[in-house]
Amino acid sequence: MIRELNISLTPEEAADHASLERAAVRKLKISRDTVTAVRIRRKSIDARRREVRINLSIAVYSGETPPPLYVPAVLPDVSGARRSAVVVGFGPAGIFAAITLIEQGIRPIVLERGRDVHQRLRDTGRLSREGILDPESNYAFGEGGAGAFSDGKLYTRSVKRGDTGRILRYLVQFGADESILYESHPHIGSDKLPYIIERMRNAIIAAGGEVCFSSRVVRLIARGDEVAGAVTSDGREYMGPVILATGHSAKDVYGFLHSGGYALEAKSTAAGVRLEHPQALIDSMQYHAEGKRSPFLPPASYSFVTQASGRGVYSFCMCPGGVIVPAASEEGHQVVNGMSPSSRGGRWANSGMIVELRKEELEYSDPFAMLREIEAIERACYSPGFTAPAERLTDFLSGREPSSLPASSYPRPLAARRMDEVLPSVIASSLREGLSAFGRMTGGRFISSEALLIAPETRTSSPVRILRDEGMKQGRGLYPAGEGAGYAGGIVSAAVDGTEAALRLGGDYAY
Template sequence: MTKDLQIRVSPSVAAQDSKIIHYVASEQALSIMRITGVRILRRSIDARSRTIMVNLLVRVWIDEPVDDTPVIAPVQYQAVKDNAPSAVVVGMGPAGLFAALRLIELGVRPIVLERGKNVKERRVDVARISREGIVDPNSNYCYGEGGAGAYSDGKLYTRSKKRGSIEHILNVFHCHGASRDILIDAHPHIGSDRLPDVIAAMRETIIRCGGEVHFNTLVTRLLLNSTRDTVVGVATASGAEYAGPVILATGHSARDVYRMLHNEGIALEPKGIAVGVRLEHPQQLIDRIQYHTPYGRGQWLPAAEYTFVTQVEGRGVYSFCMCPGGIIVPATSEPGLLVVNGMSPSKRNTHWANSGMVVELHPEDLPARYDAPHDALAMMNYQHDLEALCFEQAGNSQVAGAQRMQDFVEGKESQLIPPSSYPAGVQPSRLDRWMPAPIAGRLQRGFRTFGKAARGFLTNQAIVIGVETRTSSPVRIPRDIASMHHIALRGLYPCGEGAGYAGGIVSSAIDGERCAEALVAKL
């Protein structure tokens, strides 16, 4: 007999199967000898009150051998037929990868074109940004196999409500080597140390099943039919052409792609984003605050997370992409700009906790010179200029400007900056002065609110580092709702975060699958 039970236990019980068995035996008034095994199906931490508890959904085997069959069946990929039709996928981030895998499932051969290098070679270029301040415009934290998702935290939670789709995406990650924990945890994450192998395994599936993957292949042009209402392929920087309907999954950093579309007269829309700073605390301090104890997280609890949100003068101020036990990274995709972001390894075991702290920005908030009412690229241009300003304030380097948190709020200079995880180094800087006043001012007020909500959070032990700007796409490439192709161009499927229809790894992956399905329906 098997039973699925919802239980609420201490972190030490939740971490050990033998203790779960004892707990269940006593709860169910069963002899311990009758329980042959348990498996956790769902796990979430409840840290709202002083006593931290873990909610578990467990499957219990009683008087029968444990069945090892996976709860969710593994995804099977068959090779496409020799004469299968092809589709072009531009970009190999989560959206492009999942689009390609879905095309294979539907019997279509994906031809994947990626401007960057494979995920292993990319590592060298990513390290050079921190070590030498040199940014390769085609191989960095945003570009290359795996896209912006490759050297990320790999947090796999999303605000998307499509439970079935989310489970499927997690299962595909798991089938390519991600831990089974991601199928269980309420806040699953893979970690920047594990993601590259998972991504490489996905590429192997694509190639094994008859797909093509071309690295160092920068798409520079769309090919249109004679009546200019249908995209029939793409051209690359080297002059090569690839024919087929196109899934354009180039992410939110590919400004050259937006400019190319704009110059071709293809309809685009400006989109609101959020900009601000990365905030970094010692992880121990966050553990003490979130777990309500001076002793920190102890042996059984993971590095604590937080989420903050408030409204200041009609705009949201909120924490974004929090990385417990993580590091801050230089995430620009172009030389001459400074952008920060965060990631964390699978164990989340560094000394630091960081998150983006950002302010909502609408096109109408931009200074008049950006001409937001008439220029679809206005928000993107603003984002670019803020990153350029940040680079300039850092003495034209990747050594980021930083200020202690309380000093930032009180408008004071920080003489000394405490050690930071940011590998390119930090230097004192008056972010409160040089950041645009509507952003800095709202962050200051937001931080005061967060400091009241969580005692100890507003502190000079924490630092703010500038700037965080790549939170979502500054442009939308509008789609026809039913067919999912571009509103004016058949054969072009704007996809993932860069199209403005997704934000984060999971929702971009879901969008990749949906675009593939829409494309195949049309074929």
């Protein structure tokens, strides 16, 4: 027999399985001896009141053993498959597209411009230490895509668009902690993701798929009105229908699609800064307590949204205990992003603070109009060696000349600059209004001279959309997928989109 119930416990009780069992038995008024297992179905933190509580949805099993949390998927052998398809890009969309092709008996040939995830670790390390960027191997390009060194937060709103649970189960199968299956805001961590990605790649190869690194696709092969394959920069041709999952930093891909006559359009996006606070300040703000955080609570996070003169301003991709990284994929452009390890144990908390940019407000109507706006911000913020413009939050809000800067997790140098000088006025003024509102929402606690704005956060979502029809394709044989296609954003939503594209391809080529 299975009984389901919701309980609310202190963080200390929730951290101890025996306390959890006792609380469940007490609430159900049953004998402990009849219970065979207690399983958490959902777990969330309720920090709205002074006393922080952990809300749990649990299942209590009596007289029966619970089924396994997930059943590992077994990929079929496609080494001799009659059908094959080309997957361009090996980020979350490309990885899950390849797996889904295999599940349907189709052999994937994956073409990835960057290097394997372990070489990428070295390349991003060099970028952080020395400011030397490899344009093919960085925080955007290489095995695992932008997802590889990401924070690995797996929260998504795209549940209606596909089976997000399947994505999480695969991640657990390849090494993520089982808690991502029930945490309300699951998180993997930038230290664990590379190993999970490596295991996924090995599983794809073991099933008969092919994964080619340093293979940058430079054009598509068209046969009449059908896309029949892709060509890499060394002139090699790979034949088959194409899932194009190249992410939103691959501007060269938009370029060759546009000149090849494929349909693109400009897309609304958002841009702003990364905001960094001491983690202890965010803990005391969110958990209503001065001093050290309870050891039974995770580093606190926040999520803010407001309207500034009719324009959305919101926090984005918050990284408790994380670091800010130089995330550009080309010289002459400055981009920052954030990530945190699985422990989230760092001194700082950072998040994107971004302002909505609407395509209706663009001066030009061509597909690259929003991309040009974004590029102009990145250029205005650039200094050699990826020195980042930065300003204290209090200086920014009061309009003072920037003073000295506090310590930061950003590994490259910082230069004190007024955000008003490096960001377009619409972004700077909306940010000022939005951040002031976030200050009021927190009784002023969010506004600290220890908080630092670092610019710019520009790669929030794609500024270009590759058009596709209801069947997720453009013409026959081309399936634009993931964040770069402009229909997804974030690890899970890109993975779901890659999955769906592969399912459509499987249906269209079911001969």
